[in-house]
Amino acid sequence: MKLSYACRVIKLGGSVVTVKDKPMSVRHDIIKYLSSELASFLNEHPNVRLLLIHGGGSFGHFSIKKCLSSVGAIDVKCFSHTSYMMMLLNTYLVNELIEAGLTPVSIPPHTIFWKEGGKLKYELGLLKEYLAKGFTPVLYGDVIISDNVFEVLSGDTIAWVLAKELDVNEIVFVTDVDGLFDKDPKVHSDAKFIETLRAEELKDLKFSTSDYDVTGSMMLKLTEGLKYGVKDVRVRIVNGLVKGNVYKVLVGSSTVGTVVEY
Numbered sequence: 001m002k003l004s005y006a007c008r009v010i011k012l013g014g015s016v017v018t019v020k021d022k023p024m025s026v027r028h029d030i031i032k033y034l035s036s037e038l039a040s041f042l043n044e045h046p047n048v049r050l051l052l053i054h055g056g057g058s059f060g061h062f063s064i065k066k067c068l069s070s071v072g073a074i075d076v077k078c079f080s081h082t083s084y085m086m087m088l089l090n091t092y093l094v095n096e097l098i099e100a101g102l103t104p105v106s107i108p109p110h111t112i113f114w115k116e117g118g119k120l121k122y123e124l125g126l127l128k129e130y131l132a133k134g135f136t137p138v139l140y141g142d143v144i145i146s147d148n149v150f151e152v153l154s155g156d157t158i159a160w161v162l163a164k165e166l167d168v169n170e171i172v173f174v175t176d177v178d179g180l181f182d183k184d185p186k187v188h189s190d191a192k193f194i195e196t197l198r199a200e201e202l203k204d205l206k207f208s209t210s211d212y213d214v215t216g217s218m219m220l221k222l223t224e225g226l227k228y229g230v231k232d233v234r235v236r237i238v239n240g241l242v243k244g245n246v247y248k249v250l251v252g253s254s255t256v257g258t259v260v261e262y
């Protein structure tokens with residue numbers, strides 16, 4: 001479905017809104033300036049809508065890791081606890097967005113996404129309605145029902161599904177590194193920064209996964225797009241730990257981050 005207004009999907013990484021290796025630690029100052037950058041952009045571009053998604057960081061990933069090491073799977077108790085933890089983080093973020101002047105509305109993904117026969121299903125009717133009425137929907141990485149078990153639905157996957165289903169042609173991944181490198185810059189000090197890349201070239205890069213991210217880190221972020229077969233989508237990867245970057249990306253500046261064309 002093509003929307004009648006311009007829309008951007010923005011995924012705020014768990015690594016930006018929380019300190020990933022410290023349980024339940026919110027990055028208050030960063031959330032504050034990110035909220036005000038989003039508000040400035042929307043004030044200056046009243047016809048653009050934003051769809052926000054945030055990651056699990058030290059709330060969701062931490063809860064899942066705990067269940068996996070004690071129970072070995074996500075059981076009902078773990079599901080409740082993880083969805084509660086994610087709501088806590090979401091509530092904090094939504095409050096900051098309201099304080100900054102936005103009109104966010106939270107949409108808990110476990111209420112609109114599920115899996116059937118291994119296939120991801122969703123009901124996006126209400127989300128579209130909220131967007132059309134001028135809200136900024138806020139979703140997040142969450143736990144979902146998957147046939148007879150429970151699993152994690154990453155915020156990165158949600159970003160791609162929303163971009164595909166709503167025909168949005170720009171996704172901004174706000175994360176804790178300056179963009180895409182030929183290998184993980186946190187592991188290799190000689191990693192080379194990549195300014196622009198075509199999605200087909202992703203296979204030539206090296207990725208590593210993180211201890212604190214149960215959903216596959218940078219590689220999943222970018223290869224999910226290929227899996228969902230999106231076309232004409234521009235992905236921007238930007239470091240949200242640097243003040244001003246998100247605003248710059250939203251207004252189209254090419255001086256920060258990496259652009260990947262799908």
Ligand SMILES: Nc1ncnc2c1ncn2[C@@H]1O[C@H](COP(=O)(O)OP(=O)(O)O)[C@@H](O)[C@H]1O
Pocket residue numbers: 012013014015016055057174175176177179180181182183184185186187205206207208209210213216217218219
């Ligand atoms: N080739 C690469 N280029 C950039 N980052 C990479 C690469 N390979 C792995 N990474 C890692 O991916 C991380 C970002 O993904 P992730 O930890 O899932 O963040 P988020 O919390 O934003 O989802 C970075 O912190 C970085 O260490």
Ligand SMILES: [Mg+2]
Pocket residue numbers: 013014055213215216217218
């Ligand atoms: Mg991640």
